[in-house]
Amino acid sequence: MKKFLAESELARDERFVRTKIEDRVFDPRGVKIAQRNTGPAKMAIDRPAAAERSRSLMHGIFVGEIQALEGAGRTCYDFDVDEAPFALKLDMARQCWDESRHCEISIKLGDHMGTEIGEYTESTFLFAAACNPDPVLRLCGVNRALEGLAIDVFSSMKEFGDESGDPVLEFCEDWMLADEVTHVKMGSDWLRRLTDKDPERRERALEFQRTVDAIFNLGGFRGDEEENVIQLARRFRELAGFTEEENDSLSALARESTEQAREMAEMATAALNAQSS
């Protein structure tokens, strides 16, 4: 089997429908939805269509877990021990088991919440972060950026489970959150160990992480404000090894991303209005 698998080659059964992230971001229907101005976007039980949105998010978590599993698995395989030490491969194999359990949990939770596999689309940009040919950059993209996002998502979903009186959801999200903190910590530890004598490589890795983080902010999806769907889970991020400075910087990046999304929506609305007048 060859080393390095492109995201287009990920194997799926017939239920899965793949979309490109740009199709979702530039979906013209998004402008009309934004115009509705239905209040803060934060996951909350008093939000319109809260149940529908939580089901959609759960499906997103499920496909994200599959890709995280696949990414960790490829890191076991793609590198020789001189590029990725034996202990790093062991960590990635452990992560495979954890992500495999997360897939199982997400499938069961999807059933519990009333959705089914393939009901929503899958975009594979998460796996794309796991295709980097440098293991340090790959770990920064996956274990620090992607798994960091998972901390934020699980923390928000756990809170949503608590508020909506769903102990099953809260229980499961709390367990997955514990694993994600471990995975982020793995990424932080390996970044430190592998770039100990190579500050330039460390900076490249952190830059790659910032790029991936910016993508994961998804035009205001994640941030510190009420208008963000997913809240930055600062306390759990600190447990995972992120400094306060890193969290502040991510928050600033998220605000920037939210602002950009708002500007784009305004421009699109203006264009739409001009077209119809």
Add this chain to the structure above:
Amino acid sequence: MSDHTKARAPFAPWDRRGLPGLFSVEETARRGGNYKWAEMRLFEVLGGWVATVPELDVKLVLGRHAWFHAEHAKRWDERLPELREMNRERLNVPPNPEFEAFMDSVREPEGAELTIEKLVGVYRVLIPRFIGVYTYHLNGTSRITDAPTIRSLTFILQDEYETWRDGEMLLQSLIDSPAKAERAARRYETLETLYVASGGIAGPGSLGEQSAEVPVG
């Protein structure tokens, strides 16, 4: 005389552990290095295959088993310095080029349509051989001098039985036509031939030397 000072045998009557065992320290280290090499090649490819199999149940089982076999490799890696092998990489090798060729062949299938070929190599050829070589080692080594190896072997063997059963059941559910049965059989034959040529996971003598034919009567 007080009863609590009464002499007792150092070994209870039911404790039948004995000396010596079949393997020297050096031979145990050599085998441990071969085991680590094979377990490592196995967990790497299980991880790599996850992205290449479309069947969701298979994907999740491979993810779980990747860690189980990584944990076995870790146990052998940790045992080596306890056997006076301070350079852990020196013995992290296949027993011979033939076994390396066998493992390369096990790891070869890539396409999404080749799940049966992937699983046959691991669950019908390789893992049953792990069960054989580990059982031989467990039964042959000294239960006193080599107790740490026995502890690892007992833990690992339990995993091997369970992973073999999981994989075999997946195969039984996937092989649902004569054409697929034929594919599985062809794959088994190819790999079995390569395996036999190598002599086994620890090379010739993996399961001990066969005694010469004994005349009957």
